[in-house]
Structure formats: C-alpha cells, structure tokens
Amino acid sequence: MTLKIFGHQNPDTDTISSALVASDIERQLGHDATAYRLGEINAETRYALDHFKVTEPELLTSLNSGDQVILVDHNEKQQSAEDIDQAVVTKVYDHHRIANFETEGPLYYRAEPVGCTATILNKVYKENNLTISKEMAGLMLSAIISDTLLFKSPTTTEEDIDAASDLKTIAEVDLEQYGLEMLKAGASTRDKTAEQLISGDAKTFDMGEKSVRIAQINVVDVDEVFNRREELEAAINAEIEAEDYDLFTLIVTDILNSNSKVLALGREFSSVERAFGVALDQNTAILEGVVSRKKQVVPNITKALS
Structure with missing residues (x-):
C-alpha cells in the first residue's frame, strides 16, 4: 500500500x-x-x-x-x-x-x-x-x-x-x-483578494472552549495590506459568521524589520489586548518583535483566553 x-x-x-x-x-x-x-x-x-x-x-x-x-x-x-x-x-x-x-x-x-x-x-x-x-x-x-x-x-x-x-x-x-x-x-500582496490574504496561511486552534483562527502574512510593506483594512474586515467577519470563530486574528509580519501588526475581530477580540499588552485602535495594533505564530502568538492568546 x-x-x-x-x-x-x-x-x-x-x-x-x-x-x-x-x-x-x-x-x-x-x-x-x-x-x-x-x-x-x-x-x-x-x-x-x-x-x-x-x-x-x-x-x-x-x-x-x-x-x-x-x-x-x-x-x-x-x-x-x-x-x-x-x-x-x-x-x-x-x-x-x-x-x-x-x-x-x-x-x-x-x-x-x-x-x-x-x-x-x-x-x-x-x-x-x-x-x-x-x-x-x-x-x-x-x-x-x-x-x-x-x-x-x-x-x-x-x-x-x-x-x-x-x-x-x-x-x-x-x-x-x-x-x-x-x-x-512571497511577500507581495497586490495581486491577492482579501479572501486569499486571510486564508493563504491560516490555521484553526482549539483554545479551551474557544475556536481561534490565526492567519499570517509575511510582507515587506505592512501598509500595502492595511490600506485594505475595511475589505479585510469584511472578509474576516464573513469567515467568523460562517465558521463561528470566537476570535480571528490576522498577523501581518514585516520580514525586514521583524515586527508585526495585528488585526483582531470576533467575540474575544479583547484577548489580543491582554495577550500582548496593547490597545487596539480600529481593531489593529503594532506587536513589537512578534514574528512567530507558533512561539509568540498562539501561546500568548491561549493564556489570555484561559
């Protein structure tokens, strides 16, 4: 076989x-x-x-x-x-x-x-x-x-x-x-739809009783993505409604400067603020020095939701 x-x-x-x-x-x-x-x-x-x-x-x-x-x-x-x-x-x-x-x-x-x-x-x-x-x-x-x-x-x-x-x-x-x-x-986003951007490298995690979707995009120009924030939010909210996610976070990582900007939506959006000690402004925040979903994002959000 x-x-x-x-x-x-x-x-x-x-x-x-x-x-x-x-x-x-x-x-x-x-x-x-x-x-x-x-x-x-x-x-x-x-x-x-x-x-x-x-x-x-x-x-x-x-x-x-x-x-x-x-x-x-x-x-x-x-x-x-x-x-x-x-x-x-x-x-x-x-x-x-x-x-x-x-x-x-x-x-x-x-x-x-x-x-x-x-x-x-x-x-x-x-x-x-x-x-x-x-x-x-x-x-x-x-x-x-x-x-x-x-x-x-x-x-x-x-x-x-x-x-x-x-x-x-x-x-x-x-x-x-x-x-x-x-x-x-892999860093250019201009030719991708909002749906492609939020699903291209996205994983679903069960964190206790919560369902969390974390997508990540590696870029050389963070603004290239966030200039489309309203479009991205519409796509994310559609995913939340369809899959009943408690939290959807989009992590946009600057591969040259090793920082990220997060877009967080869903019932548990405030867990991102607790996880990273930031205040969301228009559902977004800068995450200094955060580049790893596995080692920095998932553990921090898991703790914030516990």
Missing part, C-alpha cells in the same frame, strides 16, 4: 517541502510513498520549487478507509485532511504543540522543539545514512529559511542554523541571497 504523506491545510514552504522530503526518505528506506498537498501552492513555495526544479505534490482530494498516512508539519485534527479519521496514521514529523491528536494503534511520532520540520528530516537522512540530493537539500533549506524568517524568528535554534549551513553547500546556493529572494517572492 502506498503511503500518503502530507502537511497541513493552506500549505506553506515547510509543509510542502517536508512532504516531498519525507516521501524521498521513505522511498530510500524501501517503502512506496507519495507526497500530497491539501491546498494551493503559495508564491514563496513556488519560487523554491521552480528554483530547484521540483514538481509540486498532487492535490489530495480524499482519503479511503484504511489508507496509511504520514503527517508532516502538523498533528492537530482540524488542520489536517477533512477525512483524516478514515486513515491510519503511521508516522508524524512535527515541531508544533500536540493537541487534539490520538490514534487507535501505536505509531512513530517525532516532535522536536526546533524551528522547522525540515530540520528534523535532515537528521533522519543522516541517522539512516541516506543520500541527500541537491533538490531535497534545496527544499529543506527553503523550509528552514521560511519558518525562521532567515533566522530572525525566536523559533530559530542552533540545530536549524547548523542544518542550513550544511544544506546550502549541497543545494549550491548563497544562503543570504537565495533566502532574501525567496522571502520577497
């Missing part, structure tokens, strides 16, 4: 890269495996795939009863395939919190507090004496750059930096130059 490998909905560069890399690892270990995606490829990821001439994974439309799957870059049920309950999860590679996850049988579960799932997979190659091709090295490097914002994010660990240092040689790229070009490729 072919292993189906995929990351979370609204895939980012780590999710797509890790699915492709994990499938390469499984094939080298002698298993039949195929990488899939649960959504459209974003501009940043497209840049990485095109640069290293790697074909994007096929879109996964459904799972069949008994399908064997490997999850990468996520574990929470609401972030996974809609029919994930149909499948048998055999492995997980992740670097996020563990929540809403259980299986009927035993499995291989590897979660490490590093900046990127690809950093873990780089170690798996080495532990099993497997070959890292230029293409796979390039994808892992791209994922690390993306998730750590070129090592500016507080999620960055020494393991991420060491892995990137090794991988850049195999990938044959200048780390700083390639990294900035890739990040900038």
